[in-house]
Amino acid sequence: MGRGSSFLAVLRGTSYQWAGMTLTQRANEKRRLHRLPYCSGGYMNDKYTIALPVFDEWLSSVVAPSGPALRDLGLRAVSPESRLSERQALEQFARYFKSEMHYDNVQYYANGHDNNCVGFLFTSSALDMCTDGQKSMPTRCMGGCCFRKIKDTWVLCWVWIHPFARKQGLLQKYWNCYFLETFGDFAIETPLSPSMESFLQKQQSKHRLVRLGSA
Known part of the structure; x- marks a missing residue:
């Protein structure tokens, strides 16, 4: 049985036990499963595991600056003043980006966040992580x-989204409803992944490609 089949078997075996579990027990079991290795397409190995950060409370989002999309976007801004746990979550995704792109360096560190840097966490409700007596909806970062x-130009340095959440329009939503209006004609750091190249080809906006340093 391959790794993917083994992982599926673990999920199926666990599902039979959930009927007798409390919400807290189910949430703890799902947290454990989220830390199992994920492997798809051969670009990840045993050293690459994905553990999505989950916060016990709802993380408020930035709001679209204008237009009919004036709503909660599921986009949490991270600044130098943000609490360490949120900056660490962003660093975690920067490390996943490094591993997937086979870079030598991590492009963001929680303790190195300065005033020239603006980060974002892509969030969703974590209803499956609710526990008994939960006072607020938990937040999962995807x-x-x-x-x-x-200098005077904003540069998009990196983007990473969990493989299960890709090709669902998340980046397009953030791009249209917030990034373009907030950062204007921002540049994009290269090299680009094939999926990012494909995404940019579909955009009406044009962005200068820049290389800031060796990866």
């Missing part, structure tokens, strides 16, 4: 990105 101001 990915993140980072902009850095270089």
Whole structure:
């Protein structure tokens, strides 16, 4: 049985036990399963595991600056003043980006966040993580990105989204409803992944490609 089949068997075996579990027990079991190795397409190995950050409370989002999309976007801004746990979640995604792109360096560190950097966590409700007596909806972070101001230009340095959440229009929503209006004609750091190249080809906006340093 392959790794994927083994993982599926674990999920199926656990599902039979959930009927007799409390909400807290189910949430704890799902947290454990989220830390199992994920492998798809051969680009990940045994050293690459995905553990999505979950916060016990609802993380408020930025709001679209204008237009009919004036709503909670599921986009949590991360600044130098943000609490350490949120900056660490963003660093976690930067490390996943490094591993998937086979870079040598991590492009964001929680303790190195300065005023020329703006990060974002891509969030969703974590209803499955609710526990008995939960007072607020938990928040699961599905990915993140980072902009850095270089001289007078904002540069999108990296974007990473969990494989299960890709191709669902998340980045397009953030792009149209917030990034373009907030950062204007921002540049994009290269090299680009094939999926990012494909995404940019579909955009009406044009962005200068820049190389800030060796990966």
